Amino acid sequence: MSLLGYVFMQRALIAGALIGATAGAIGVYVVLRGFSFIGAGIAHAAFGGVAIALLLGIDPLWGALAFPLVVAWGIAYTSRRAAIKEEVAVGILFAASMALGIFLLSFIPGYRADLFGYLFGNILAVSSRDLFTSFVLAGLVFTAMTVLYKEFLFVTFDPGMAEVSGLPVGVLQGVLLSLVALTVVLSLRVVGAVLVAALLVIPAATAYQVVRNFHHLLLFSALIGVAEVVGGLIISFYLDTPSGPTIVLLSASLFGLVMILRKRSA
Amino acid sequence: MRPVVELEDVWVELGGHTVLEAITMRVGEGEFVSVVGPNGAGKTTLLKVILGLVVPQRGEVRVFGRPPRDLGRDRARIGYVPQVEEVDLRFPLRVFDVVLMGRYGTLGLGRRPRGEDRRAALEALELVGIRDLAGKLIGELSGGQRQRAFVARALAAKPKLLLLDEPTTGVDPAASESFYELLRKIQETGVTVLMVTHDVGVVSRYVDKVACINRRLVVHGRPEEVVTSEALAEMYGCAALFFHHGRIPHMVVRPHADFRKEGT
Numbered sequence: 001m002s003l004l005g006y007v008f009m010q011r012a013l014i015a016g017a018l019i020g021a022t023a024g025a026i027g028v029y030v031v032l033r034g035f036s037f038i039g040a041g042i043a044h045a046a047f048g049g050v051a052i053a054l055l056l057g058i059d060p061l062w063g064a065l066a067f068p069l070v071v072a073w074g075i076a077y078t079s080r081r082a083a084i085k086e087e088v089a090v091g092i093l094f095a096a097s098m099a100l101g102i103f104l105l106s107f108i109p110g111y112r113a114d115l116f117g118y119l120f121g122n123i124l125a126v127s128s129r130d131l132f133t134s135f136v137l138a139g140l141v142f143t144a145m146t147v148l149y150k151e152f153l154f155v156t157f158d159p160g161m162a163e164v165s166g167l168p169v170g171v172l173q174g175v176l177l178s179l180v181a182l183t184v185v186l187s188l189r190v191v192g193a194v195l196v197a198a199l200l201v202i203p204a205a206t207a208y209q210v211v212r213n214f215h216h217l218l219l220f221s222a223l224i225g226v227a228e229v230v231g232g233l234i235i236s237f238y239l240d241t242p243s244g245p246t247i248v249l250l251s252a253s254l255f256g257l258v259m260i261l262r263k264r265s266a
Numbered sequence: 267m268r269p270v271v272e273l274e275d276v277w278v279e280l281g282g283h284t285v286l287e288a289i290t291m292r293v294g295e296g297e298f299v300s301v302v303g304p305n306g307a308g309k310t311t312l313l314k315v316i317l318g319l320v321v322p323q324r325g326e327v328r329v330f331g332r333p334p335r336d337l338g339r340d341r342a343r344i345g346y347v348p349q350v351e352e353v354d355l356r357f358p359l360r361v362f363d364v365v366l367m368g369r370y371g372t373l374g375l376g377r378r379p380r381g382e383d384r385r386a387a388l389e390a391l392e393l394v395g396i397r398d399l400a401g402k403l404i405g406e407l408s409g410g411q412r413q414r415a416f417v418a419r420a421l422a423a424k425p426k427l428l429l430l431d432e433p434t435t436g437v438d439p440a441a442s443e444s445f446y447e448l449l450r451k452i453q454e455t456g457v458t459v460l461m462v463t464h465d466v467g468v469v470s471r472y473v474d475k476v477a478c479i480n481r482r483l484v485v486h487g488r489p490e491e492v493v494t495s496e497a498l499a500e501m502y503g504c505a506a507l508f509f510h511h512g513r514i515p516h517m518v519v520r521p522h523a524d525f526r527k528e529g530t
Contacts, residue, residue: 032357147376154370158353161419164317164346165371212403214358 003237011131012123012190012243016229018138019187019199024225025218026141026183027204029176033156038075038177040197041090043184045071047193048097050118051104060118061133064185067097072177077170101193121192121244123233130189137186141179145218152176153214190229192244202251203228209258228254267294269328270427270458271316276325278311285311286322287481298449298459302466303479309462310349312479313429316460317346329427342372345420345457347413347430355405361415362400365390368422383422390418393455394448410441414448421452428452430461446472 003009030039045068053063071093105115117125145152154162155172163169180200187196207220232247239246271293278286285308293299301309314320315327318334318341327334330343337344345368368390369383391397394414399407407415413433420428430449434442442465450472453459463469470476470489478484 032354150367150370150373150378151375154367157357157359157364157367160348161346161367162370163319164344164348166341167371208358212358213360214363217358 008124009237011126012233013230015126015131015134016190016233017226018134019190020225020229021222022138022141022183023187023199024203024222025145026179027200028218028221029152029156030180030200031204036201037087038090039180039200041094042068042071042181043193043196044094045097046184046188047101047118051101054108055104064188068181068184069178072181073174075177119192119194120242121190123190123243125189134186137182141182144179190243191247195244195248198248198251202255206255206258209262270295270330272328274326276315276322276327278315278320278322289483291477291483291486293458293460295458296456297475298453298473299475299477300469300473301462301477301479307480309479310431313431313462316429342423343426345425345428347416347420347433349431359404361402361404362387364404364415365418365422368419372423387422390421393421394418410437413437427458432462434465
């Protein structure tokens with residue numbers, strides 16, 4: 001049977017395309033702002049949130065949604081107050097929420113299967129309800145990115161001047177990080193908490209090498225993201241490997257290839 | 267002359283240190299004023315006070331006759347050129363896109379730039395003399411060209427007051443001089459120009475007034491009064507050596523100890 005004959009695979013591929021496009025596009029801001037580490041921090045926070053939700057017996061989605069949002073605004077707030085360095089705050093949150101997640105999950109009987117899925121992605125886990133949620137989250141992220149296009153650009157390029165121009169810089173940075181958090185939640189099922197950050201960084205970093213223009217960068221990064229997630233899913237289907245690592249390895253290889261080709265041509 | 271900027275007994279404290287102390291000064295409409303002083307003298311803070319980004323503990327600030335925080339839409343009448351280092355130059359943005367950002371503050375949340383905004387951006391590029399570089403990436407420009415691009419961004423919103431923070435840092439002397447010429451040209455279009463700099467000497471030939479700041483306002487007056495006064499020596503806390511070169515004396519500033527050792 002071909003891979004499209006499986007309903008779970010159809011769902012995974014649609015979800016994968018949505019994830020690739022969303023993470024690719026929002027990842028441009030993550031990369032340009034030097035937020036790569038923050039992306040990883042938010043992803044691990046999502047894992048902690050999932051564990052809390054599972055333990056409380058509520059839908060893991062709510063935990064995965066609420067926890068990273070709190071963390072995102074926490075980061076935005078901390079970085080503006082600068083009481084401690086941003087990466088120190090993220091470094092602590094990163095490890096603590098990961099530890100919390102695994103600590104809490106160990107109280108749930110038979111947690112190991114779930115654990116592996118949430119950490120490394122499980123294409124079998126994409127339900128039709130997950131697919132619906134994916135559409136809603138991706139729609140939200142893209143709507144915000146379209147409406148606030150010029151604000152996000154300004155705040156990312158030159159926050160100091162954006163503030164002088166009267167833009168609410170703190171709020172916009174918080175919203176941007178929230179969109180990163182939503183993207184992480186969206187990607188959690190397919191890629192897993194450990195590797196989500198790679199999706200935020202690699203497509204944008206790959207596109208950055210070949211594109212000279214900001215909105216082309218957004219477009220290319222989204223397209224590369226789609227190609228990598230869908231391609232990775234197909235490979236993982238045939239090789240029977242976990243989807244997350246397969247996608248990330250494919251992405252990293254493409255990044256390396258582009259880098260080598262670009263060095264050659266230069 | 268109507269005052270554009272008025273400071274009255276302004277005191278600013280940041281992190282437990284007094285940064286500005288009892289500053290009282292006025293900048294009249296259409297004037298070109300340079301603010302000079304040593305590192306850490308509070309020059310940048312002074313600009314931030316005028317922009318409303320720093321609120322003084324004591325004293326009154328008025329820009330266009332109103333407190334800077336109450337300017338609302340008139341905030342766009344202040345153009346600001348910050349120190350360049352704050353921007354990531356690897357950002358994939360064309361010079362034109364950067365200049366267009368100068369219009370963002372006047373556009374309102376969620377609004378896209380329109381034809382008139384693009385025209386204003388091109389006019390600003392024309393005025394600073396780098397219209398031909400509009401399609402280059404911001405990171406591809408030389409220091410002097412980039413500085414002009416940031417001035418164009420500030421001018422794109424058609425401000426009546428232009429504030430510049432150390433605009434000639436890392437720019438070679440010849441390029442600095444032509445940059446000051448540009449500021450004169452901008453001044454002639456009716457814009458009030460206030461520039462923070464550590465370049466005490468050369469700039470005196472271009473400006474109407476010099477304000478020396480070292481936490482306090484040491485002196486504020488016409489360049490020839492200021493440069494020849496004892497104030498500079500006091501301000502830098504070191505020996506100031508003047509040599510005459512044209513109409514305005516130039517100055518060489520050296521640490522006191524070195525000055526003694528060399529016996530000049």
